[in-house]
Amino acid sequence: MRQLILPFAEVPGYRQEDFCAAPCNALARSWLEKPEAWSNGRMVLWGEPGCGKSFLLHLWAKAVGAVVYQGSELRGLPALPATDIAVDDSDIVPEEAALLHLLNAATEAGHSVLLTAQTPPARQEYQLPDLASRLRASLAVEISPPDDAMLNGLLFHLVSARQLALTPQLSQFLLTQLPRTPAALREAVARLDRANLAAGGKITRALAAGILADLIGS
Numbered sequence: 001m002r003q004l005i006l007p008f009a010e011v012p013g014y015r016q017e018d019f020c021a022a023p024c025n026a027l028a029r030s031w032l033e034k035p036e037a038w039s040n041g042r043m044v045l046w047g048e049p050g051c052g053k054s055f056l057l058h059l060w061a062k063a064v065g066a067v068v069y070q071g072s073e074l075r076g077l078p079a080l081p082a083t084d085i086a087v088d089d090s091d092i093v094p095e096e097a098a099l100l101h102l103l104n105a106a107t108e109a110g111h112s113v114l115l116t117a118q119t120p121p122a123r124q125e126y127q128l129p130d131l132a133s134r135l136r137a138s139l140a141v142e143i144s145p146p147d148d149a150m151l152n153g154l155l156f157h158l159v160s161a162r163q164l165a166l167t168p169q170l171s172q173f174l175l176t177q178l179p180r181t182p183a184a185l186r187e188a189v190a191r192l193d194r195a196n197l198a199a200g201g202k203i204t205r206a207l208a209a210g211i212l213a214d215l216i217g218s
Helices: 023-032 053-064 096-109 129-136 148-162 168-177 182-199 205-211 213-217
Strands: 042-046 067-070 085-088 113-117 139-142
Touching (some): 023 053, 023 139, 023 148, 042 053, 042 129, 053 067, 053 085, 053 113, 096 113, 148 168, 168 205, 182 213
Parallel strands (some): 042 113, 067 085
């Protein structure tokens, strides 16, 4: 029997036990443990989409009690909380003045600020010179492209969370044929899960190849 697929957006849980620690994110994890050593009290975690920047930001925020701001929603003069600050997707803020205000206020209050972006501040273009100088004076740490250990671990977590039954051969097919990015794995597993729920049958290699043809072709 086919199941009705409801269009509910997936909300990440950001649980410590679900994070895939690997050599590619070891440097970032190390720096997160010593905010007192961040340049001017700020650190920018950067890397490709899906590399775990947001996951680490939320884990850090939970550990230290920081308030999380979404860069895409940062406008006006946001109120400064009496604690540390985290800004996810700081490179897509609609109003640079809002981010500058937040950074200045945090510096005056002595709060640490953790930000994420897809590229380091040195390679970003800013309209406000003051914002550019503050971000470029921050510690910038890259989360490197994933290695085999991280991709294998991530696939295991994604499949287990959705209770999907994938054969070792199909898992290997995904790891070798898809782009070597966490984002591609997440999208692939989400599609396979939807197809499995809709069809109510076993996920075969032929089914996976058809559903993921555009990802594999990329």
